[in-house]
Amino acid sequence: MGRVKIGMDISMKGQETIVEKLERERVLSRSDYITLLQNRDEALAKELSGRAVNLREQYYGKDVYIRGLIEFTNYCKNDCFYCGIRASNSKVRRYRLSSEEILACCKRGYALGFRTFVLQGGEDPYFGEDEISRLVEAIKREHPDCAVTLSVGEHPRAVYRRWFEAGADRYLLRHETADDAHYRMLHPVSCSPENRKRCLWDLKEIGYQVGCGFMVGSPRQTEEYLAEDLLFLHKLQPEMVGIGPFIPQYDTPFGGEPAGSIGLTLFLLGIIRIMLPDVLLPATTALNTLDSRGMEKGMLAGANVCMPNLTPDRVRGQYALYEGKDGVKGGDAGGRGAVWESEARIAGGDAEECTPVPGGEVRAESVRKESAATGQREALGALRRRMEAIGYRVVTDRGDCKRKKTDPI
Numbered sequence: 001m002g003r004v005k006i007g008m009d010i011s012m013k014g015q016e017t018i019v020e021k022l023e024r025e026r027v028l029s030r031s032d033y034i035t036l037l038q039n040r041d042e043a044l045a046k047e048l049s050g051r052a053v054n055l056r057e058q059y060y061g062k063d064v065y066i067r068g069l070i071e072f073t074n075y076c077k078n079d080c081f082y083c084g085i086r087a088s089n090s091k092v093r094r095y096r097l098s099s100e101e102i103l104a105c106c107k108r109g110y111a112l113g114f115r116t117f118v119l120q121g122g123e124d125p126y127f128g129e130d131e132i133s134r135l136v137e138a139i140k141r142e143h144p145d146c147a148v149t150l151s152v153g154e155h156p157r158a159v160y161r162r163w164f165e166a167g168a169d170r171y172l173l174r175h176e177t178a179d180d181a182h183y184r185m186l187h188p189v190s191c192s193p194e195n196r197k198r199c200l201w202d203l204k205e206i207g208y209q210v211g212c213g214f215m216v217g218s219p220r221q222t223e224e225y226l227a228e229d230l231l232f233l234h235k236l237q238p239e240m241v242g243i244g245p246f247i248p249q250y251d252t253p254f255g256g257e258p259a260g261s262i263g264l265t266l267f268l269l270g271i272i273r274i275m276l277p278d279v280l281l282p283a284t285t286a287l288n289t290l291d292s293r294g295m296e297k298g299m300l301a302g303a304n305v306c307m308p309n310l311t312p313d314r315v316r317g318q319y320a321l322y323e324g325k326d327g328v329k330g331g332d333a334g335g336r337g338a339v340w341e342s343e344a345r346i347a348g349g350d351a352e353e354c355t356p357v358p359g360g361e362v363r364a365e366s367v368r369k370e371s372a373a374t375g376q377r378e379a380l381g382a383l384r385r386r387m388e389a390i391g392y393r394v395v396t397d398r399g400d401c402k403r404k405k406t407d408p409i
């Protein structure tokens with residue numbers, strides 16, 4: 001089908017396709033979004049990704065920005081029906097990283113070329129206003145040339161402001177779904193769509209670079225709901241958008257639901273790039289979990305960011321949001337290929353497997369650190385090669401959004 005013509009409203013323009021209209025106006029009506037989604041086929045996907053990649057290259061060239069993801073706690077007070085670390089999942093072994101461990105992750109990441117660190121976690125009351133402020137300040141003190149991104153859920157505006165003043169640059173908070181009824185299907189009554197959106201508007205107003213987003217193929221999602229999501233993106237004008245396929249986690253109420261589609265995720269990446277040409281758009285871990293070439297496919301659909309995992313091996317498997325989460329087996333989520341490759345090279349290098357010797361604990365700790373560093377270096381090397389193979393290059397850069405700052409709303 002490919003060239004989907006659109007309604008009467010632009011008939012004067014003759015042969016304009018819906019994708020051309022999207023590129024010209026940066027937004028479509030609700031019904032045009034639905035038409036676009038309903039007519040998804042190979043030709044249309046190609047038209048979309050071609051335009052998306054052109055725009056991505058206009059703003060960001062061939063550069064791929066990397067973010068060092070540190071999943072520092074899997075405690076969570078919320079009970080989202082889709083999430084593996086939800087409060088009532090008693091099968092999860094819970095962990096928290098100490099400040100020293102978090103700073104060590106940053107130090108290792110810095111040496112590898114990371115200039116953004118993302119602190120992500122469940123909503124863990126243990127990490128309150130003061131603890132997060134102290135962490136942000138410590139990271140900024142040690143790495144003043146780096147950006148710090150927080151992704152720790154919903155908080156009062158004053159708390160967000162305090163963290164911003166402590167030095168946090170960016171905040172990721174997926175809106176999950178812009179439709180209130182759909183939001184309530186995915187969350188218990190203690191979570192409200194109004195509060196989620198309030199947080200995003202507060203973060204924007206405070207001055208963060210803000211990221212929202214949603215899962216593709218979340219249970220009960222429809223094309224109408226996706227159209228709402230796209231309209232919400234246009235309204236919020238976020239600097240970052242995180243989307244990835246929903247993947248079931250068996251110990252959650254949605255454990256028996258089907259996973260989201262790779263094709264639809266890529267299609268939506270293209271739409272989002274065209275709507276927000278300067279947006280920071282990751283090819284997510286979930287995408288790379290469902291498809292071993294997910295990172296490449298995401299880039300070739302319009303993405304320009306990836307988020308390798310710097311979480312220590314010791315706890316990585318416990319941040320199990322969904323089944324088979326890529327990167328949980330060691331090394332670094334430079335991608336599944338990268339992870340397996342690095343594992344093979346560091347075989348036997350895990351400290352837990354060392355034979356005890358006098359002074360062994362200290363030795364084991366240093367072996368553990370060394371092998372983590374080696375694994376992450378090799379995995380990042382593999383990611384670089386994967387990107388080079390498709391004509392892109394991983395860069396050492398904070399990777400800020402190239403949008404000009406507008407006055408606060």
Ligand code: SAM
Nearest residue numbers: 082083121122123151152153174246247321322
């Ligand atoms: N607590 C923070 C928050 O609420 O934003 C950050 C952590 S939360 C686990 C990060 C994201 O993981 C969520 O926004 C959600 O979209 C995604 N996620 C959770 N469960 C998932 C699943 N089963 N499949 C795919 N993505 C999932």
